[in-house]
Amino acid sequence: MARDLSHQRGDDDHGPLRSDARQNRDRIVExxxxxxxxxxxxxxxxxxxxxxxxxxxxxxxxxxxxxxxxEQAFAEEFAACTAAVxxxxxxxxxxxxxxxxxxxxxxxxxVDRGFGAAFLAALPQSPHLAQERDQVFAVLGDLxxxxxxxxxxxxxxxxxxxxLVVMANSGIVAAAPEGARRASRRLVGYLLSGFRADGLExxxxxxxxxxxxxxxxxxPGVGAGTLRRSAPRAPRRxxxx
Amino acid sequence: MARDLSHQRGDDDHGPLRSDARQNRDRIVExxxxxxxxxxxxxxxxxxxxxxxxxxxxxxxxxxxxxxxxEQAFAEEFAACTAAVxxxxxxxxxxxxxxxxxxxxxxxxxVDRGFGAAFLAALPQSPHLAQERDQVFAVLGDLxxxxxxxxxxxxxxxxxxxxLVVMANSGIVAAAPEGARRASRRLVGYLLSGFRADGLExxxxxxxxxxxxxxxxxxPGVGAGTLRRSAPRAPRRxxxx
DNA sequence: CGCCAACCGGAACGCATCGTCCACTTCCGG
DNA sequence: CCGGAAGTGGACGATGCGTTCCGGTTGGCG
Numbered sequence: 185m186a187r188d189l190s191h192q193r194g195d196d197d198h199g200p201l202r203s204d205a206r207q208n209r210d211r212i213v214e215x216x217x218x219x220x221x222x223x224x225x226x227x228x229x230x231x232x233x234x235x236x237x238x239x240x241x242x243x244x245x246x247x248x249x250x251x252x253x254x255e256q257a258f259a260e261e262f263a264a265c266t267a268a269v270x271x272x273x274x275x276x277x278x279x280x281x282x283x284x285x286x287x288x289x290x291x292x293x294x295v296d297r298g299f300g301a302a303f304l305a306a307l308p309q310s311p312h313l314a315q316e317r318d319q320v321f322a323v324l325g326d327l328x329x330x331x332x333x334x335x336x337x338x339x340x341x342x343x344x345x346x347x348l349v350v351m352a353n354s355g356i357v358a359a360a361p362e363g364a365r366r367a368s369r370r371l372v373g374y375l376l377s378g379f380r381a382d383g384l385e386x387x388x389x390x391x392x393x394x395x396x397x398x399x400x401x402x403x404p405g406v407g408a409g410t411l412r413r414s415a416p417r418a419p420r421r422x423x424x425x
Numbered sequence: 426m427a428r429d430l431s432h433q434r435g436d437d438d439h440g441p442l443r444s445d446a447r448q449n450r451d452r453i454v455e456x457x458x459x460x461x462x463x464x465x466x467x468x469x470x471x472x473x474x475x476x477x478x479x480x481x482x483x484x485x486x487x488x489x490x491x492x493x494x495x496e497q498a499f500a501e502e503f504a505a506c507t508a509a510v511x512x513x514x515x516x517x518x519x520x521x522x523x524x525x526x527x528x529x530x531x532x533x534x535x536v537d538r539g540f541g542a543a544f545l546a547a548l549p550q551s552p553h554l555a556q557e558r559d560q561v562f563a564v565l566g567d568l569x570x571x572x573x574x575x576x577x578x579x580x581x582x583x584x585x586x587x588x589l590v591v592m593a594n595s596g597i598v599a600a601a602p603e604g605a606r607r608a609s610r611r612l613v614g615y616l617l618s619g620f621r622a623d624g625l626e627x628x629x630x631x632x633x634x635x636x637x638x639x640x641x642x643x644x645p646g647v648g649a650g651t652l653r654r655s656a657p658r659a660p661r662r663x664x665x666x
Numbered sequence: 667c668g669c670c671a672a673c674c675g676g677a678a679c680g681c682a683t684c685g686t687c688c689a690c691t692t693c694c695g696g
Numbered sequence: 697c698c699g700g701a702a703g704t705g706g707a708c709g710a711t712g713c714g715t716t717c718c719g720g721t722t723g724g725c726g
Contacts, residue, residue, distance in 0.1 A: 202693060205703060228683060239705035244685065304600055348597065348612055355596020356589065359545055366629070371589055373628025378619035387614025388607070443723060446673060469713060480675035485715065 209246050212236040216257040220298030225254055255310040258302045262316045265292055265299075269323050279336035282327045283376050286346070289320070290353045290372050294364035300354040321346065338381045342390045349375055450487050453477040457498040461539030466495055466546075496551045499543045503557040506533055506540075507564075514564050520577035523568045524617050527587070528610070530561070531594045535609035538602060541595040562587065579622045583631045590616060 201209065215236035219227045229250060233243045247253040268288045275281030293300035303317060324346055331337035349372070356371055357364045377383070442450065456477035460468045470491065474484045488494040509529045516522030534541035544558060565587055572578035590613070597612055598605045618624070 202702060204693070208704085229685085230683075233705095240684090241686080241688095241706080242704060245703080248685095250684085345611065345615070348608055348615075351596045351600040351608075352593035352612055353596065354600065355592045355594065355598075357596075358599070359592040359595065367589055367592075369629040370586065370631060371593055374586070374589075374616055374619035376619070377624040377628060378615035378617070380624075383618040383621075383624070387618060388610040390611060443672065445723065449674085470715090471713075474675095481714090482676080482716080482718095483674060486673080491714090 205246075208236070208238050208242055212238060212243055212246060212253070213256050216253055217261075220254070220257055220302075221296040223297065225298040225301045229253075251310055254298070254302055255313050258299065258313065259316075261292065261296065261299055262302075262313055265289060266316055266320055266323075268292075269320050273323050273327050278327060278330035278334050282324075282331045282337060282379075285324055285327060286349060286376065287369070287372050289350065290368050291365070293350070293353050294357050294368035297357060297361060297364075300350070300357055303350060304354055332381075336381055337379060338383060340387070340390065341379060344390055345379075446487075449477070449479050449483055453479060453484055453487060453494070454497050457494055458502075461495070461498055461543075462537040464538065466539040466542045470494075492551055495539070495543055496554055499540065499554065500557075502533065502537060502540055503543075503554055506530060507557055507561055509533075510561050510564050514568050519568060519571035519575050520621075523565075523572045523578060523620075526565055526568060527590060527617065528613050530591065531609050531613050532606070534591070534594050535598050535605035538598060538605075541591065541598055545591060545595060573622075577622055578620060579624060581628070581631070582620060585631050586620075 200206075212232065216232045219232055219235060229243060230240055232253070233240045236243070243253070247256065265288070269285045272281045272285035272288060275284060289303075293303065302313065321343060325343050328337060328341060328343065328346070332339055332341065352375070353368050353371060356367050360367055378387075441447075453473065457473050460473055460476060470484060471481055473494070474481045477484070484494070488497070506529070510526045513522045513526035513529060516525060530544075534544065543554065562584060566584050569578060569582060569584065569587075573580055573582065593616070594609055594612060597608050601608055619628075
């Protein structure tokens, strides 16, 4: 858990970094973290460089692509997320654990504007983040099964519905960055209330084709039975052909 | 309602349009509608012009600003939304009406990618759309009060929570444009289940400062009473600090 | 039919961001 | 202390989008 990545090279390894290089690298990651959290992952690369007090070239040498930078910036936070979910999963009451885990993920998403994007966008080129995220989903999937077995979570709940929660929450964060925390909590409250097994409203069936896969969110590690049908396809980013 | 706007000039009136100009105008609006629905309101202006088979200049002459174009493109759809919500509000069972209305709004949002954005972004410069949206909220607010009076909607539900639904749903649409319809339906199902008065989970209090206002969503017409008062206290579960 | 103002399309300009290149600077092992 | 490889910063070209300008075209009235 949370192994320190800061000693590793971002790209192909040519030996350890020089002392000043190392320091600059850290300042870049730190600045990126702050900016991504405050303004989302779309801040210009040049802005990150300026806030870090370095030139663009320095940033580009260390992180050849924008995604590499995002990956490093969120590695720590992702690890924290995994840990939090694992801790929640240890709760003897599976429903309580489930609720805590869902709440924790959403809270992290609403505190850090970039986190949700990184979580969803999946950074398909970044196996490390994807793997971490799949672990989160796997743990959550286990929690789901246990909560269902205990009779507290409605039986028609699926892993896809967790993706639903994350996406819905990201909508809150995107639309109202200021009040996101409070609004997100309330949304989660309503949703959890709807997830209880004793809820009376029947709901439309789960997505057939598999929402997670459709988003490229289905990694190799995600809870065996629930997913996996068609080969993962590359999701498109909003750009013109 | 839904007065036909297509005969009016977009900008300052210099008399009626020439026949070819009029035809081009219509083709532009039509193309914009299709593209906004499919790809969101952020499609490049040039793309709209190309799909309409006209030059960029033509588009700009008719619609000096992007928002003017958006307004025209969505005017019809907004009217349809208002009508649908009004129809739902006529349901003798207020809960049924509430559920139908919420479902309808979310469905329109998931079928048409731009609709949600237009609805939320509020187009503050466009009094017409804003007014239409406020009407929707006003009708919904009335529905909320009636459903609460009937005891079917939980008493701590506020108008802000409707904004929450819209924002959450927009998150779904943004993240999964393909399966948005189904996913959205499911989300709404869960949420409605959570909105029932007999739901057992207490949820965090509604946003204090007023989410609607914070977003600039609170127009002059929005149902006075429900908006400002913060929700009655609900005890918080001992989960997150 | 013929004119002219309104109209048209596309080229041109401005701006922001991405990612690369190069001439100068700095660390550090011998 | 010194040489050179690693490192640095800023200038630079490429790309994509928004907006304006201009020479040619056309609808419709007299």
